[in-house]
Amino acid sequence: MSYGRKITLKSSDGETFEVDEAVGSESQTIKHMIEDDCADNAIPLPNVTSKMLSKVIEYCKKHVETPKPDDNDELKAWDADFVKVDQATLFDIILAANYLNINSLLDLTCQTVADMIKDKTPEEIRKTFHIKNDFTPEAEEEVRKENQWAFE
Amino acid sequence: MATKRARKTQNQSSTIPVDRISKLPDPVIHHILSFLPTVDVVRLSILAKRWRRIWYSIPSLSFSDSDFSINDRKLFYKFVDECLRIRKTSMRFISDSVVTSFKLDIRYYGGSVRFDKWLSFAVKSKIQELELKMKPKCTNFAYCCLPGDVLKASSLVDVKLTCLKLEASFAISLPSLKSLSLASVELSDKVLHDVLLGCPSLEKLVLKECFDFVNLQISSSSLLFLEIISFEKCRRIQVEAINLQSFLYDAEFTRGIGPIGLIVNLTTCRKIRNLSLSYAFWIEEKSLEDLILGLPLLESLALHKCYNLRRIKIISQGLLCFTFNKFYSVDVEASIEAPNLVFFSYKGDRKFSLSLNSQNLLECKIIVQEWSNDHDLNWYINFIDFLSTLNCSKNLSLHVYSQEALIFPEVLRRICRSPCPHVKHLKIKTRRRMGRESALRYASQWISPSLETLSIEQWKYYV
Numbered sequence: 001m002s003y004g005r006k007i008t009l010k011s012s013d014g015e016t017f018e019v020d021e022a023v024g025s026e027s028q029t030i031k032h033m034i035e036d037d038c039a040d041n042a043i044p045l046p047n048v049t050s051k052m053l054s055k056v057i058e059y060c061k062k063h064v065e066t067p068k069p070d071d072n073d074e075l076k077a078w079d080a081d082f083v084k085v086d087q088a089t090l091f092d093i094i095l096a097a098n099y100l101n102i103n104s105l106l107d108l109t110c111q112t113v114a115d116m117i118k119d120k121t122p123e124e125i126r127k128t129f130h131i132k133n134d135f136t137p138e139a140e141e142e143v144r145k146e147n148q149w150a151f152e
Numbered sequence: 153m154a155t156k157r158a159r160k161t162q163n164q165s166s167t168i169p170v171d172r173i174s175k176l177p178d179p180v181i182h183h184i185l186s187f188l189p190t191v192d193v194v195r196l197s198i199l200a201k202r203w204r205r206i207w208y209s210i211p212s213l214s215f216s217d218s219d220f221s222i223n224d225r226k227l228f229y230k231f232v233d234e235c236l237r238i239r240k241t242s243m244r245f246i247s248d249s250v251v252t253s254f255k256l257d258i259r260y261y262g263g264s265v266r267f268d269k270w271l272s273f274a275v276k277s278k279i280q281e282l283e284l285k286m287k288p289k290c291t292n293f294a295y296c297c298l299p300g301d302v303l304k305a306s307s308l309v310d311v312k313l314t315c316l317k318l319e320a321s322f323a324i325s326l327p328s329l330k331s332l333s334l335a336s337v338e339l340s341d342k343v344l345h346d347v348l349l350g351c352p353s354l355e356k357l358v359l360k361e362c363f364d365f366v367n368l369q370i371s372s373s374s375l376l377f378l379e380i381i382s383f384e385k386c387r388r389i390q391v392e393a394i395n396l397q398s399f400l401y402d403a404e405f406t407r408g409i410g411p412i413g414l415i416v417n418l419t420t421c422r423k424i425r426n427l428s429l430s431y432a433f434w435i436e437e438k439s440l441e442d443l444i445l446g447l448p449l450l451e452s453l454a455l456h457k458c459y460n461l462r463r464i465k466i467i468s469q470g471l472l473c474f475t476f477n478k479f480y481s482v483d484v485e486a487s488i489e490a491p492n493l494v495f496f497s498y499k500g501d502r503k504f505s506l507s508l509n510s511q512n513l514l515e516c517k518i519i520v521q522e523w524s525n526d527h528d529l530n531w532y533i534n535f536i537d538f539l540s541t542l543n544c545s546k547n548l549s550l551h552v553y554s555q556e557a558l559i560f561p562e563v564l565r566r567i568c569r570s571p572c573p574h575v576k577h578l579k580i581k582t583r584r585r586m587g588r589e590s591a592l593r594y595a596s597q598w599i600s601p602s603l604e605t606l607s608i609e610q611w612k613y614y615v
């Protein structure tokens with residue numbers, strides 16, 4: 001099933017992807033370019049690698065193709081599987097969704113990261129995201145005092 | 153061997169874990185943190201230097217007393233007071249420290265001075281999004297009254313209120329408000345009318361479980377989306393919204409069987425494209441026919457468990473999508489004349505007879521509710537008849553509970569014609585797996601002899 005015309009997207013590493021206009025329009029950035037008539041040739045996306053662009057296109061395609069009133073449980077399950085990736089890929093998708101302005105994908109991925117933070121102690125959070133604790137013991141004590149009403 | 157080992161260590165050294173989260177741009181980190189309660193965000197200040205003051209400029213504040221232990225209300229109040237005090241100060245010194253979203257979810261034990269102060273800070277900070285939920289400590293306890301400041305906050309764009317009282321005495325002016333949701337809110341017909349007058353840009357209105365409405369009048373020329381959920385005493389709903397695109401009515405959780413004699417008047421809303429009626433006891437054959445006649449732009453229709461709909465007649469030029477969910481065990485007849493229909497979905501038992509005239513049908517999704525003692529010859533014959541009405545669709549998706557439902561008996565397969573010779577793509581989903589996949593495949597070939605693709609799956613989400 002094809003919805004309207006096709007547009008071409010070009011990743012940072014020169015690979016081109018042809019998609020339906022409806023799929024590309026899930027990205028507000030691309031949608032505005034289409035509306036401003038800049039979409040006759042390939043739309044260059046210098047901030048998105050081909051690996052990320054194919055991931056993002058996969059997401060947009062699935063969301064455009066699922067008929068709206070039904071299948072919400074199935075779509076939610078698909079979304080949950082979509083974000084079961086390693087951390088590096090997850091952050092790459094976040095940056096791509098942010099640059100391409102795809103609200104639902106940005107919400108999905110940011111919620112996933114938030115779930116990784118929730119209910120963890122600071123030490124567990126540092127371990128999960130490889131954050132180096134660069135406080136001196138005195139500075140750390142100062143921060144604890146500053147916000148003591150939150151640590152009670 | 154040696155080269156293999158050398159390659160292995162090389163791979164290990166290239167996977168030194170990198171802290172990517174701290175390097176994300178501020179707006180992205182703020183977005184991630186907007187999904188966490190503020191108390192968690194403040195506690196992140198201890199992670200590392202980069203995180204120490206992040207919470208001073210996060211644009212979303214979200215407080216819930218469930219983040220603190222149930223006996224520590226005082227601690228919670230102190231936390232919010234301190235938080236807002238520090239944010240107030242930081243907003244004077246940090247130029248990009250703004251608050252755009254304020255959420256409060258608490259158990260209400262009375263009093264209003266504290267909450268007035270908090271909301272006053274939110275309003276003065278020019279928030280755009282406000283979510284307030286103040287469930288009273290026990291059932292008959294009075295709701296907290298929404299402070300008048302909020303009803304004059306010119307910056308508000310999206311407001312969601314749960315378990316509050318709206319009084320008539322305040323002047324209402326919300327020129328930027330686009331979306332308003334009121335759930336379990338005490339307000340009279342008159343106050344709602346005044347609210348709508350004060351919201352000239354309102355596009356979306358959701359009214360849920362507001363039990364004081366009796367004669368509801370919704371007048372708004374800007375309104376595009378309207379949802380009315382579970383009213384009880386209401387006798388009449390009059391909607392005058394000439395630009396309304398989408399109307400949803402749902403009485404599922406109404407106590408008792410809900411308002412039967414309810415009159416719903418949508419005659420001025422001729423631009424409605426999406427209509428969804430669930431547990432609407434007030435709709436029956438004639439009123440549905442009249443309703444659809446008055447909606448020339450209708451594209452999508454969903455009828456879900458409307459008890460009094462026994463005969464359905466739908467004549468609609470523009471209808472693209474029709475979903476019908478049947479009330480268990482009543483006999484229903486439907487006749488659909490929608491030449492542009494592209495998607496049809498049915499969920500229910502076999503007490504349903506269908507006449508369908510749509511040559512452009514692309515996809516049919518049928519969820520059959522059956523019980524294992526159902527499958528006598530009559531049941532299968534009835535099912536074959538039903539399937540043959542769906543022959544005009546290119547894609548057919550059948551969800552059944554047991555594989556038996558589709559394994560038509562040999563005798564029927566010999567004497568009856570294949571019901572769906574035009575269907576090209578068949579998707580079968582069964583809840584229970586009984587190891588009869590090959591019999592199912594064989595039966596599918598009989599159902600649609602010209603199949604191009606066939607998929608048989610087990611479906612986890614049978615409802």
